[in-house]
Amino acid sequence: MLFPTIQFAVFFVIVLTANWLLMRNRAWWKVAMLTASYVFYAAWDWRFVFLIVLSTIGNQAAATAMSGAVDERTRKRVVTAAVVGNLGVLGWFKYYGFFVSSLVNLFGTVGIDIPLPLLQITLPVGISFFTFQALSYVLDVYWRRQEPSSPIDFAVYLAFFPQLVAGPIVRATEFLPQLQGPRDARRIPAAEAFLLIAGGLFKKVVVATTLGTEIVDPVFAQPEAHSAFEVLVGVYAYAVQIYSDFSGYTDIAIGVALLMGFRFPQNFNRPYSAVSLQDFWRRWHMTLSRWLRDYLYIPLGGSRGSERATYRNLMLTMVLGGLWHGAAWTFVVWGTLHGGWLALERWQQGRRPEGAPAINPWIGRLITFHVVCLGWVFFRADSFETAWAILGQLVDFGPAPLVTPTILLLVAGGIGVQYIPQGTRLWIRAGFGRFGVAAMTAVLAAFLLVLDAFGPEGVAPFIYFQF
């Protein structure tokens, strides 16, 4: 069930009404929200519901066992089993084919034929997201940052439909406390929520879909058929498309949760205005960055060891972050590029004489944006052949019929909005918040009219669902 559909609109009106009607009856509210979330998930494939139920039972059992364990050794064994179990399930569904085919091909190059079975495995939508949420829960319980919650609370946390399939990655410590009492039905930040939802819908339906179909897909499908300018704009367009698509989804998710009385963490903060790659990762998919930092980079040693160990940790974190996005070597290259550049920035920072001026922020932004775009080429390309072809075409000059004024406007607008100051956004939100019920209704109806008229027919699934 995609957000920008009539099915979801009907589903949400029913669930939102039930949410507030049942809010004071905590037990019924939890049962209703859990049921609604499973219905939402089953709309993709009902079999996936069993997977999330099993993940809930397994992780809750691990958390309870750790809580009741008398010695550290048992706790360690349990958390190890939980981590291996979670990653095993993720690996089975997401990486089995990738690793088997890579192994077969690797051995094949030296003439050894290994008969590993290739199975037809369907990737459950959102598995990477709810697995990371489950891991954060068991690890937080292990590190005693979090007490085990009740089974029903944990089940609601893991399956809560706004963030279930594509984030943001909400931590147990952020969500479970919000389940402790009823949310305040008298004070809904509706202006903030409606603007997030409307902005998210516009970014997805109009910006991402138009850029995807009009320039990104043709350029990446057949790079050799396009001139340097078309390919360059195609790469910039992909940068805007993936930002619009993913931040659009999480904006809608955050807005939907706000209307239900819950606050999710921010996931994007104008990432293309970043002055360095380190700054970029503080602004892009912020909940994943935090997750990787707290549950991977820091446990690996972070920057506490030698300089070399810090670079190794950075590289490992980013390579694994790349693999999290997809089971392909192109994602490994994407992660390696980011890890390498982050290490380079750290190395350069460490050698700058004290008091020496940092790089001009605008030069930093320009360099960072282009490093990110270089990474996007490998992220979007379905093979190295395509990625190299894209880069090779950047010197093949010629006509560029795909670069229309609409495309240029969307690309420039998509990058330009990153520079709108936060104050302006808050000012718009405050102004909209002063509207009465009738005026808000009229504005939202008019927005839906514009969205339907300017949006392409049919909406492609969100890019991040596949991760």
Place this chain on the structure above:
Amino acid sequence: MQEEPTIPAGHVILIIVGALLVAVFLNAPGLLDTAERQSGSTRSLAVGVMNPIATISNALFIDAPHQALDRLAHGAPDESVIVADDEVTSTTFPTATTTTTVPTRTITAEDPLRLLVAGDSMVGQFGPVLERTAERSGLVAGDHFFEFSTGLTRPDALDWGVKIEELRSEYGSEVIVLYLGANDAQEILIDGTWRSYDSPDGAWEAEYRSRVAALMSQLDASGAETYWMGLPVTSSDVQNARYEFFNSIYEAEAEAFDSIRFVPVWDWFTGDDGTYSEYLIDDDGSLTDMRLDDGIHYTTAGAQHLANRVFPILAGDYGIETG
């Protein structure tokens, strides 16, 4: 710091329901069109709901802003292509503008063979890859076109008879590789009744067969040579039964036309045991993921695997060296 403006939950629900209701009337033409494209009972329900709303919206000019914005965004609707009429029962095949057969000619780099790859979402990956593969010969100039979720059962979504003629005229295509049918197990309106794909009296099959024959007849008359692609084995047994049935229709109907060649692709995507396999050994000897997670569409590698088999057939027919 300014306090965040808030309102009660009841007002929130009122706003959402109100905005959706107003938007349903404002967007009635687009929503009716969307309803028409559903299948089965969903379609009946959606059309049943949207028809009266669209009528009221139109009568009271509530849909006027939508029509105006639509024209602004997408230009005037092309009535010859999109037929959003509930009563459409068959494709409207136009008379071909050119009826001469392709002359036997010398194909050169300066005057290459004009190839068109067209169809539904199956062409999404395959079209560009076949085009690229063919163009590497230096003797073919390719174009491709695809439209998701279209086929011969739903001319209201896209009338392929009209579209293919438009494309052929625009590109001057001499050879057409046509890939349709993946979405065709849908209801067809026959004598005012929606008949399902598996209707026991054979009415659906007869209608579908006649549509395939009519499109082939049109293609034959146009003078272009057509390679009608068979549907591949998939990961679903239900889908496989449908696709085998469709393939049998395409193959049988193609036999009536010298200019139409059916290309069976089924066996190119089966594993050693003769059934669907997502991973296959590609032409470089590597075990490669050939199909997307839906078990139907091709990955780029799968599209290349297919193009590597289709192009030699085409090249052989036209005397092009594949090297």
